[in-house]
Amino acid sequence: MGEILKKRLKSKRFESDDLEVILNIFVTSYFLRSKHDEVFQRYGLTMPQYNVLRILKGNYPEGYSRCEIISRMVEPAPDVTRIVDRLVKEKLAERYYSEKDKRLSLTRITEKGIELLNKIKPDIDELNSLISSKLTNTEKKKLSDMLEKIYGDYVEE
Amino acid sequence: MGEILKKRLKSKRFESDDLEVILNIFVTSYFLRSKHDEVFQRYGLTMPQYNVLRILKGNYPEGYSRCEIISRMVEPAPDVTRIVDRLVKEKLAERYYSEKDKRLSLTRITEKGIELLNKIKPDIDELNSLISSKLTNTEKKKLSDMLEKIYGDYVEE
């Protein structure tokens, strides 16, 4: 039990089952993230940049404000302004301003941004199918359920 | 199903179960990591610094070389040299040199480093017990098993 984690961390034992679970979550997340990073890099994107594009695509052709983007990010980054700056520079996104609330600077994805996401999609889909190759549908559901139990109490309304 | 993840990412739906699993892994990892970061910060440490100290403690009073540290890290960092630099500066670790292989620069944890880890331990233990409060022993085992299935093929001997 836990032999794979032990091998991965070259560790003899873990203090508790709780720690083992947490380390496994970290290791798996790092593993998947690295695989994703490889793909993004091939297309000149970073993980946060990709995430912002994906979020913006969800509200195309409208956009989102800085705060709305942050609240939708997998890893909420305080530095969204500059992440968007880089996307704008590459013409993958563009800024416009709200009439109603002049504080808001809204960002929307461009055609070029959408095209880039479409180009990346097959690679990401193939990567994600790794899950199906390892877990049954029942297991996938059970896995998601358990993970949601762990962080669920802390999700805001 | 998946309601908690949807709420967290303010998303209406996900393209596939595979994506849902992956996002849940990322979100849970980020959640747990943030909680850990809070603790580390109270003690003036960063996550990678803590990780290196934890690894070095595993071979106290001997040390490890740079490569050995990297291979044991949850998130292998190329920049271990400078992470160790900072630990040495704070006298939490110290360098010494191998006689046998003069290329090797070995690092070991100091007494002060061990004491710091012991001071942090209760806070981390309490945090980790979050897992026990959410999952049964059977679930914990099943969760670890499934995660190990996902990355297991990629662990080197």
Added chain:
DNA sequence: CTAATTTTGGTGTTATAACACGGTAATAAT
């Protein structure tokens, strides 16, 4: 209606991470 408070973006600074390179030692090949 005015003043205080809150929310929102942006910016300056510092610290850290990522990447590539170079030097030195060990190992393998000739």
Added chain:
DNA sequence: ATTATTACCGTGTTATAACACCAAAATTAG
């Protein structure tokens, strides 16, 4: 033995992240 190759560590540079602060606009309170 001598050379070539590989392994290991450190460093310089660039890019990004984290943190705190500031200005402007909206909201709330009096």
